[in-house]
Amino acid sequence: MDIIEMARELGKALQNDDRYIAYNLAKQANDADKELQEQIDSFEKMRYDLSMELTKENKDTDKVKELDEGIKELYGKIMSNQHMVVFTAAQKSLESLVSNVQEIITLCANGEDPATCEPSSGCTGSCATCGGCH
Numbered sequence: 001m002d003i004i005e006m007a008r009e010l011g012k013a014l015q016n017d018d019r020y021i022a023y024n025l026a027k028q029a030n031d032a033d034k035e036l037q038e039q040i041d042s043f044e045k046m047r048y049d050l051s052m053e054l055t056k057e058n059k060d061t062d063k064v065k066e067l068d069e070g071i072k073e074l075y076g077k078i079m080s081n082q083h084m085v086v087f088t089a090a091q092k093s094l095e096s097l098v099s100n101v102q103e104i105i106t107l108c109a110n111g112e113d114p115a116t117c118e119p120s121s122g123c124t125g126s127c128a129t130c131g132g133c134h
Contacts, residue, residue: 010101023094026087033083043074 001009014020030036050067053059078084103119 014097014101017097019090019093019097023087023090026083026090029083030087033081036078036081036083039074039078039081043071043078046071046074 046067050064050071053064053067079088100119104114104117107117107119108114
């Protein structure tokens with residue numbers, strides 16, 4: 001088995017992991033939540049409207065303030081939706097798994113022992129050695 005085939009096997013294993021399954025179930029629940037989807041659509045429209053208003057030469061400061069406040073309020077509602085709470089936790093868990101796998105591969109590519117190298121357990125403060133924020 002060559003390394004690409006092994007990577008595909010790793011991909012299959014990832015898709016059978018409980019964290020991946022939980023992420024997909026949470027994503028499906030989000031997608032099926034019509035109220036949440038309407039809120040997300042409204043949020044995106046408000047962000048677009050704010051962006052357009054900010055590019056105008058003569059900005060309507062009242063409109064900018066109104067849109068900004070509306071965006072913040074809607075974001076709070078979206079992020080407190082139970083489906084979104086579950087999705088966010090599942091997404092973080094999956095991202096952590098993928099990050100750890102990537103870090104182990106990188107460590108091995110840098111000569112570390114595959115049997116003993118461990119992904120870092122926290123932020124070192126250096127983005128150069130980071131697999132991404134969690």
